Amino acid sequence: MPAEEAETRHRFAVxxxxxxxxxxxxxxxxxxxxxxxxxxxxxxQTQPRLTK
Structure with a gap:
């Protein structure tokens, strides 16, 4: 697992x-x-952002 993905998973786990x-x-x-x-x-995170 790349370091960036591991950091993201850690932040989301928190x-x-x-x-x-x-x-x-x-x-x-x-x-x-x-x-x-x-x-x-x-x-x-992979979904397009909704705009108003």
Whole structure:
């Protein structure tokens, strides 16, 4: 994995952890939604921006 992609994933993981801090779920259940949040953020980066 390129260093830039690893850094992006790390930043998104930090954001995902922040989001999950507001959701009550067991620590054992957090890896799956965290990975889903990270993948959604990575996907969103590839989408064209909406303009008004």
């Amino acid at each position: 954001r995902a952890n922040s989001i999950l801090a507001f959701i009550e779920c067991d620590e054992e259940q957090r890896p799956k939604p965290r990975e889903a949040i990270i993948e959604a953020m990575l996907w969103a």
